[in-house]
Amino acid sequence: MTVPTPTVAPATGRLGVLTVGLGAVASTLIAGVELSRRNMSEPIGSLTQMGTIRLGRRTDGRAPLIKDFVPLTPLADIVFGAWDPFPDDAYVAAQRAGVLDGPRHLEAVAEALRSVRPMKAAFDPYYVKRLDGPNTKGAVSKRAMLESIREDIGTFRDANQCDRMVMIWCGSTEIFIEPGPAHQDLESFERAIDANDPTIAPSMLYAYAALLEGVPFCNGAPNLTVDIPALTQYATEHKVPISGKDFKTGQTLLKTVLAPMFKARMLGVAGWYSTNILGNRDGEVLDDPESFKTKEESKLGVLEHILEPHKYPKLYGDVYHKVRINYYPPRGDNKEGWDNIDIFGWLGYPMQIKVDFLCRDSILAAPLALDLVLFSDLAHRAGIGGIQEWLSFYYKAPQVAAGLYPEHDLFIQLTKLKNTLRWMMGEEQITHLDIDYYLKT
Numbered sequence: 001m002t003v004p005t006p007t008v009a010p011a012t013g014r015l016g017v018l019t020v021g022l023g024a025v026a027s028t029l030i031a032g033v034e035l036s037r038r039n040m041s042e043p044i045g046s047l048t049q050m051g052t053i054r055l056g057r058r059t060d061g062r063a064p065l066i067k068d069f070v071p072l073t074p075l076a077d078i079v080f081g082a083w084d085p086f087p088d089d090a091y092v093a094a095q096r097a098g099v100l101d102g103p104r105h106l107e108a109v110a111e112a113l114r115s116v117r118p119m120k121a122a123f124d125p126y127y128v129k130r131l132d133g134p135n136t137k138g139a140v141s142k143r144a145m146l147e148s149i150r151e152d153i154g155t156f157r158d159a160n161q162c163d164r165m166v167m168i169w170c171g172s173t174e175i176f177i178e179p180g181p182a183h184q185d186l187e188s189f190e191r192a193i194d195a196n197d198p199t200i201a202p203s204m205l206y207a208y209a210a211l212l213e214g215v216p217f218c219n220g221a222p223n224l225t226v227d228i229p230a231l232t233q234y235a236t237e238h239k240v241p242i243s244g245k246d247f248k249t250g251q252t253l254l255k256t257v258l259a260p261m262f263k264a265r266m267l268g269v270a271g272w273y274s275t276n277i278l279g280n281r282d283g284e285v286l287d288d289p290e291s292f293k294t295k296e297e298s299k300l301g302v303l304e305h306i307l308e309p310h311k312y313p314k315l316y317g318d319v320y321h322k323v324r325i326n327y328y329p330p331r332g333d334n335k336e337g338w339d340n341i342d343i344f345g346w347l348g349y350p351m352q353i354k355v356d357f358l359c360r361d362s363i364l365a366a367p368l369a370l371d372l373v374l375f376s377d378l379a380h381r382a383g384i385g386g387i388q389e390w391l392s393f394y395y396k397a398p399q400v401a402a403g404l405y406p407e408h409d410l411f412i413q414l415t416k417l418k419n420t421l422r423w424m425m426g427e428e429q430i431t432h433l434d435i436d437y438y439l440k441t
């Protein structure tokens with residue numbers, strides 16, 4: 001089936017970016033954008049800012065920057081807003097998170113950071129057990145929370161003269177919630193809000209408020225949030241882009257590169273043990289078993305989908321996969337992730353691979369958040385609503401249409417992303433068939 005090329009409206013005016021949560025990731029994102037737009041630093045890790053895209057034949061030599069190929073909002077036109085149960089502005093939040101160097105990266109943009117003061121959060125400690133801050137909407141009903149978030153969006157839009165907006169969840173990981181009856185259709189969802197049903201988490205209220213206001217929503221955490229039929233249907237019908245779940249930054253990023261390699265070479269996997277030490281607030285929240293369960297589900301799904309044990313039982317039928325996250329305060333945001341991978345080759349001979357990734361969590365996550373908001377806004381201007389599977393590249397547990405399995409292989413995800421951009425702009429798809437280079441005409 002050929003899908004007609006959409007018309008993409010230009011990125012004129014200001015784009016309001018609302019982050020739910022003003023913690024390590026959000027404050028690092030805001031500081032980085034402020035520094036980049038003043039040409040004081042480079043937006044490293046961001047495909048929208050640094051990536052190129054090949055167009056046409058390999059011999060054509062056409063490979064523009066992605067930001068010159070598709071009409072993306074320039075960084076200078078972004079205005080940030082946020083919600084958080086802690087009242088700290090983005091400057092204080094960044095200082096507390098301890099990700100960026102104060103003299104080098106915070107002082108230069110201190111004024112811009114101080115101007116981002118969090119709105120009162122729709123927060124309920126039942127969903128994030130390890131936190132409790134004073135800057136909340138209080139213990140009001142779910143309906144009142146929803147209406148108040150909608151009001152916040154409208155007030156922010158007017159006060160900052162935004163032409164368009166995007167909301168991104170950079171908030172904590174909530175307790176594990178399974179899809180249930182309240183999530184199946186909009187009527188049930190609405191009724192559950194009125195009944196203060198515990199399966200309606202605050203993140204769902206933010207997402208629903210965004211959709212009702214025609215604002216695309218991205219989910220950087222593994223929470224169920226917008227990955228429920230009631231909200232995906234609404235987003236599709238009203239042409240509002242949604243995507244999730246859980247930024248793919250450290251260990252899972254490596255997993256989705258290594259596992260496809262084992263499969264490509266038909267090497268077997270006997271076990272994969274992954275453990276992390278992490279000392280930021282995210283690590284503290286994940287120390288709660290109920291929040292960890294949400295994260296664990298998101299991290300565990302990857303191998304099963306990539307290795308497809310049902311197709312290759314001799315290679316992947318009995319993989320022992322374990323994921324651990326240990327809260328260890330001295331490391332702050334500088335996570336250390338270890339992987340021990342037991343693989344086997346020709347005639348079953350065993351081998352081992354050890355990975356020790358000394359990463360910086362929010363340094364890896366911030367560029368993903370930037371790309372997600374810019375691409376979601378692009379999709380919105382192209383009239384493409386509902387689940388944005390082409391943004392799977394950014395997520396550990398990509399949201400896909402019912403009946404589809406998620407594509408986890410990082411390079412298939414990148415091909416999908418770039419082919420979507422080519423399609424949007426009426427350029428040919430690149431299939432890598434390339435036989436024509438060798439055929440005499």
Ligand SMILES: NC(=O)c1ccc[n+]([C@@H]2O[C@H](COP(=O)([O-])OP(=O)(O)OC[C@H]3O[C@@H](n4cnc5c(N)ncnc54)[C@H](O)[C@@H]3O)[C@@H](O)[C@H]2O)c1
Pocket residue numbers: 020021022023024025026083084085086097121122123124128131133169170171172173202203220221222246247248249250280281282285360361362364365
């Ligand atoms: N590499 C990464 O950093 C990475 C990767 C994947 C996913 N994530 C996820 O991204 C999220 C943010 O990570 P972080 O390191 O910035 O965490 P953080 O703890 O520094 O920030 C999260 C903020 O969200 C706030 N919050 C919690 N509930 C809220 C609510 N209902 N409304 C508004 N604000 C709320 C908290 O007060 C906190 O300030 C976490 O869920 C984390 O699991 C991070």
